[in-house]
Amino acid sequence: QLPIVLTGVSSGIGARTAQVLAERGVPLIGVDRNPSASFSGTFVQADLSTQAGIDAVAAAVAEAAPQGIAGLANIAGVPGTAPWRTVLSVNVFGVRGLVRALAPLMGEGAAVVNLASNVGVQWRTVKDRCAQFALAEDQEAALDSVAADGEITGESYLFSKQCVRFLTEHLAAELLQRHIRVNSVSPGPVATPILEDFKQDHGRDKVEGAGALVGRFGEPDDIALVIDFLLRPESAWVNGSDIRVDGGLAAYRGSVFA
């Protein structure tokens, strides 16, 4: 059985997804900038915000999985409380970079899952900006090009997740003929450490109110089980799609923190 690469395994949704996959016997290669207390598998400590970090992951994966990999879940992410360059680097270029770097190690039937967010549901309204930004060859030049755009730098998390939705469709089309699937999952607010940052970023009342509206916050399990499904061959006909997992929040009012 070929391994699956997961990022963000040292916390929250990534840590729980690693457990779910390990329980069904999938060999894992985990990536995070922080060490993990619980992860069992090959662990690669790397910073996904830079091309050097992505190159280091690609080299480590090629060594640990000489026969190739069965899939990749891009779960690592940073909230809007981080500097905007970091947010866009990790959430957009980390995803694009890792898919590009690891796709050569994937064969027919492999699956990629990207973590978007239900704040990004209106992504088609900024599709052209996402295309221009997320497909730019030079990461630093792309970041410089939006530095004066307050709509992007002031809402870097929102824009990053809109770009993840864009990239998911784009990469699904790019990899279709190699029979590699690419889907995304868009959670609503889930009880993990990042939720505290969302409260600082969007206001405590709005985030608490979103949880209260649907009865509770999401749990890592709510998301991990959907990621697991999208990585399995049983979901073979699901491709280029996003699955929203937010208790109905976006359906009810268009966006989580509206």
Ligand code: NAI
């Ligand atoms: P978390 O904060 O618990 O875990 C994120 C992980 O990503 C951490 O282990 C962190 O070390 C890692 N990471 C961050 N920057 C990194 C970098 N530069 N290089 C390598 N690893 C890095 O957050 P959670 O909740 O598990 O989030 C997982 C994903 O789900 C993220 O992409 C997040 O944006 C997304 N999401 C989470 C929601 C929530 O309410 N928890 C809602 C919507 C989306």
